[in-house]
Amino acid sequence: MLELTVYGIILGSIIALGAIGITLIAHISRMFDFAYGDKMTAGAYIALLVSTLFSMGGLLQGKVGPFSFNWGLMVAFIPAILITAGLSILFNRWVYEPLRRRGAIPILFAMVSMGIAFALRGLIYILWGADYHFYSPSVRPMIFLPLGIKLRTDEVFIMVVAWALVALIYLFLTRVKMGKALRAVADNPDLARIAGISTERMIVWTEGIAGALAAVGGVLYGIETQLRPEMGWLFLLPLFAAAILGSLGSIRGALVGGLVMGIAQQVSTAWLLPTYKPAVAFIIMVLVLLFRPQGIFGRR
């Protein structure tokens, strides 16, 4: 059980990254982004493409420290982040911004994001097929912790990267002027506009940051398990469940929600089939909506 909890924290760290992205978009762009899961998938596959190119060229093939993957994948984080963030910004420019200018009803944004989700997933299916892919075919080294807990070295890497990013986002939003402007837009867009903050520019920043988080989350999840075109779609329920549990708009909430969701999903495998993980997330979401729809950090 302790071991499952530890695995839950690892999965939860990845969910927290995505949930922060979802929560930022929900709060600042004021929409539920149903393409978010597929942006994670896109990030993971872009990293796969780049690291495959490196290995074809025989570049950067040395293993990174005690981990299972090579330097090629480490470098591949950068194009994955840039391209996924760029795609998010482009979708905003081509699709969401025109909708906002037209004054479309909020739910239309969700509709359109679903269309984008399918287009992205279709593209990934066509380019890479439905089969599983791995970043590294080599064995994954293990470390043994006290109390009989086995951990893969990769999982330590995942934790460190995820938590560092969460800390970075938190500092950005609380200490940097740009981050404060973002929060101002989230709290009251009209007031922020009067203070001279361009809401459209803030939304572009939000999309970029959330897209970058999606890419990192996707690659980390790919390192933890394997890559397949449905990976992001299956992640969508835990992501939204975490963001809603943590009160939409709250970074702290998304972090706690992500960890709760990760632990709940992993611990549930003690009794349930692992394939039920998305269902576990859904049940928790139902319970939250039933008893505390504003989430743990929300005010009525």
Add this chain to the structure above:
Amino acid sequence: MGIDIGGILSFLASFAIMAAIYAIFSMGLNVQWGYTGLVNFGIAGFFCIGAYTSALVTTPLPTGVLADYVDQAIGLNQPFLVGVLAAAITSGLWAALIGLLTLRLRADYLAISTIGLAETLRLFFNNEPWLANGPEGLVGLPKPLYGLVPPQYYNYLYLAIVLAFLALIYIAIERGIRSPWGRVLRAMREDEVMTSANGKNVFLFKLQSLVVGAMIMGIGGALYAHYSAAVQPSLFTPMFGTFIIWAMLSLGGTGNNKGAILGGFVVWAIWSWSTFLIRNVVPAGFQTRAPYIRYILIGLLLVIIMLRRPKGLIGEERQVSRF
């Protein structure tokens, strides 16, 4: 080489059956989205509930050798119409449950919850073999009025049955939407606060619309199950069970039942034609990947319609109620 008229007719009949069933789903979605503005991203869930309910209600429990291969918790051996009715009721009950949870919150919550319901049901039927035989699903659903006509003509009879349901549902929705009830739904879609200020219980009307739409989807699910005579969890995917229907309604005309039906036939025609193309034209090496081009097409179609032509091919009719 003569033209095989019989073959063409029977192909057209099976095409029309599927298109008409999808048109029924599309009308169900039209009640929810077109008239009330509710986003149901889990049509596959209600499709699944309808199909399985009717399957469990109309088939007998397996006996003899079959019992060694098929597990089934319920088998009521009732006639077709009882199955369809049960499908509508069960589907409506699930919709009521989801509606009670989410309809007081912002509209996006319904969208994510319906996705959750659809995915959970699919996982449940897949992983619980005691209930309805797990991934293999149930086969041998009874075909209504089978034996009335020679087997090779049966599809024409079933087409007539499906079209009868289509017509009944069409008339029912048209009457409902022109009644004071329908007027409240459309008023709510345009301006919720104003409707509420006029003394209408917005939550209750939304709930009714969600349930009515889901019942129609349940009927569609049952009709599909008895046509293919088999149900498997793998049918109820987000694409085949949900988004193709969104594409149909959006293309045909949101808020217009004729548009919903038109969209059903047009999109199903494109879908079957692309299946044919992929099977016969695409090189063998690309066969497994080519079907996913449809994901891109349907995805882009949804985006472009929402951006350029939110009302679809046929926009909403101007409706004046009879007083």
